Amino acid sequence: MKKLQNVVALLVLLALCMGPVFSAGAQESQTKKAGGTVNVYSIMPEKYATKIFEEFTKDTGIRVNFVRLSSGEALARIIAEKANPQVDALWGGPADTYAAGILEGVFDKYVPSEADKIPAQFKSADGYWTGIGVIPLTFLSNAKFLKDKGLTPPTSWNDLLNPAYRNTLQMADARTSGTATERIYSLIMVMGEDEAYAYQKKLHQNIQLYTKGGAGGAMPIATGQAASGVFYIVDALDILQQGYDLVISYPVEGVTYGVEGSGLIRGAKNPEGAKALMDWASSKRLGEVMVANQINYIPTRPDVTVTNPALDMSKVTLLEADVNWKGENRSRLVERWIEEVIQQ
C-alpha cells in the first residue's frame, strides 16, 4: 500500500505540476512594477530595436522588454490577445498593418507630444499611430553579375523583364511580406492595376524565388545566388554596409514608400510607459539615434539631418500611395497576386 501511496502522490504532483507554474506566471504579471518597464512587440528588426531602445532607456530610465515579430504575426497576436494584452505598444511595421489593426479595435488613440512636427502623411489622421521612419523601395543588384552579363544597373521597372535576368531575381512573397505588397502598390501607381498584374506575370518568368521575409533575398543577391531584387532601402543599405559588392538603383518611373509606425495598444498594462516611448520617438532624438547608428530609415522629422547620401531622395521619384487605400486593398491585391501571378 505504501507504494500505491507513492504513486498516487506522484500523480497528484504531476497534476499539480503546472499549477504552481501557472500561478507564478500570473503573479509575475500582477506584481510587476508599473512605469519601470514597457512591453513591446517590435516589427522593426531586432538589431535596430535593441540599439534604439538602449538609447531610450538611457534618456528616460524606462526599460523596454520586446519580442521581434513579422508584421503579420504581430498583428495576429495582438488580435488574439485582445482580451488580455501582453504588450503596451507596437513598434515599427508598415502603416497599413496599423490600418488593419484599427479596424480590429486593438489600438488606442494617442498623439505624442511632438507629433505636430511630423508631416501629415507620416501619421494617422485620427491619432491611432505615429510614423517613426520612412523607407522607399529600391533595386538591389549583384555588381559581379551585372558586369559578367554586361548589364547596367536597372533603372526602370521594365529593365527587370530583360531575359538576361531569367531565373535570377529574388523578391518577397506578397502573402508574408510588406515589402512585396509595397512593390505591388508601386507598380499600380506607375502603370495602373491591370497593367501592373500583366507586368508581374511577365516578371514571374525571371523569378528564382519569392522569399518569405522582405529582406530574405538580399543575402542571396549578396552571395551571388541571385542577381537582383526589389527591397526597402533600409534592408538594401544594411547588406551593402556589411561589405558586399552590390549596387543600389531606382526606377525612373518611381517607387512608393512605406511608413513605419508606432502605436499604443488598447488595454495596455503600462500605457504611461508606452506613451513615454512614443513621445520620445516623436522627438528629434529618435532620428538622431538612427543617423548615428547607421539605421537607415529616413526620419519622419524633416528637421533631422540625414548624413548618408543614399538616403537623399531629391533625385528619386517618390510616389504617394494613401495608407488607407493600402489597408483596404491589401487582401484583395494579394489574393489577385496568388491567383494570377504565382499560379499561372
Place this chain on the structure above:
Amino acid sequence: MHGTMKRKSIAKTDPALFFALITVWLSFAVFIFLPLVRLLLTTFIVDGTVSLANMKKVLGTSYNIKALYGSLILATSVSIAGTFLGYLFALAVTRTNLPKVLKALLGGVTILPLISPPFTSSISLTLALGPNGMLLKAFGISDFSIYGFLGTWLSETLTYFPVAFMVIAAILNTMSATLDDAALSLGASRWRMFKTITIPLSMPGIGNSILLLFGASLADFATPLILGGHAFPVLPTEAYLMITGMFDLRGGATLSFLLLVPAMLVFFLQRMLLGKKSFVSVTGKNGARTEFAKLPTALTIFIALICSLVVVFILYLYAIILWGSFVKVWSVNNSFTLEHYRYVFRHGQKAISDTLLIAVLSTVIGSVLAVVIGYVAQRKQFVGKRFFEFSSLLNYALPGTVVGIAYIIAFNQRPILLTGTLSILVAAYVFRYYATGIRSVVASLEQIDPALEEASLSLGASSVRTFTHVTIPLIIPAVLAGMRYLFIHCMTAISATIFLVSVRWTLLTTRILESMTELQFSQACAFSMILIVIVFIADAIMLYLMKLSTSKFHKSQEISYEKVGA
C-alpha cells in the same frame, strides 16, 4: 498471449489506474481539447452560427488543393526514405562488426540534423545545392533547382531520419539475441535469419518510425518555407502564411484542419498493421544472454557505404555552419573572428537560459506523462481506450502553427490565463512532443510478454508494485529514447512556440530565425552552434544513461526470470 481480465469497476479493482486515468483525462481536457474546441469555434462559427463558409472558400482555391497533394506526397516520401535510412543506420550500429569508432561516428553525426532547427540545415543546403551553390559549382552542374519538392524532401529526410534511427535502434537493442542463436544453430543462413527474425521483429519500430516521420513531415513548416518555393506549396506552410501574412486566422485554421484527415488515417493504419501480430520476444524465459548475430557481409558493405556517404554529406553541411560562425562577413571577408560569439553571449544569454529551463521542465513532465499514458494504453483495458490513445497524440498530429494559435486563443482569458508565461511554452512542448515517448514506450511494451507482469500480480504484488518493479525497469531504454527526443525537440522546435514566446520568455530558435531574416547569417550560425553544443552535451549524458540502463535492463530481465522460475 495477451491475458485480459474483464473488470466491472476500475475504481474498485484498480484504484491506481482509475486515478491515473482521471488525471490524464483532465490534462487532456485542458491542454488538448480546450484549445482545439476554441479553434474549431473560430473556424466554423461565423457571426454566431455554424457555417462552412470558411471551408468552402479554402477548398475553392486550386492552389490549396495543390498544397494538400503536396503535403501528402512529401510526407509519404519523407517517411519512407527516412525510415529506410534510419533502419540502415540502426542496423549498422547494432548488427554489424564495423569498427567501434565508426559506429560512434554514425551515432554522433546523425544527431546533428536532429539537434539543429530544421531551417538551419535548409540554409546550408541552399548554400551547397542552391543557385550558384558550392557543390553545384564544384561539379559543374548549372540547371539544378533546389527549390521545390526535391530540396524539401532532401532536407526533411536528412532532418528526420535520425528519429527513425533512434526509434528503430532502441527496438533492435531490446530484441532477444537467443532467437538469432536458435536460428543459426538450426542451420539458417544469416540472410534467412535477417529476413525471418530481424526484419519481422523490427516491424513495431518501423511502423512507429513511419508514423512519426509522416507526422513530422506533415507538420513541418520551416523547411518548405525556405525550400518549397511557390511551385511546391504544402498545407502547414500555406496555413502559416495565411495566418502570419494575410492576418487570416480562420483561413489558416481551416487549411490546417485538412491535415487532420491524413494524420488520422496514418494513425489507424498503423494500429491495423501492428495490432494483430504478436511481437513478443522478451519473454522472461530465455537463458543466458548472448551477442546479436551479425549481418551477411554483402549487406554490411552496402550499409556501410550508404551510411558513410550520408555522414560525409551531413558533416559537410554542418562545416558550412561552423565556418559561417567564425568568419567576419560570409563569403566576402573570410578572416577569423569571435565577434559573433561575443554578440550571442551578450545579447542572447536570456534566450539560452530560458530555452534550457523550458526544455528541462518539459522533458521531465513529458516523460512521466508518456510512461503513464503508454503503459495504460498498451497494457490496460478500459472504456474509450482508442479515443484515449488518439487524444494523446492529437497535438502532435496537428501542425505546430495551429497548436500555437489555438493556445493563444484558449489561454488568453480566464479561468486559465497563461499567455506570456513559462507554463504555456512548457505545456505546448509537453503535449506535442511526448508523443515519441508514448510510442516508444508502447513499442517497447509490445515486445515484452505480459506474462511477466501477470506472474508478478499472481505472486501477490499490487499493480503499482508490478508497474514500478517489473515494467519500468524493462522499458527504461525506451523511456530514455523518448526523453532524448523530447528534450531535443524542446530545444529546437519552433512551429508552435513561435506564437507563444513573449517579452518575458524567449527561445533560442526564434532568435536564430530572427537572425536569419535579419541577414545576420554569421550570428545565426553562432547561435546555432551554441544550441547544437548544448543539446549535444545533454544528449551525450542521456545516451550514457541509456547505456547504463540497458545493462541494468538485462540484469532485471534475469531477475524476473528467476522470479518467474521460482
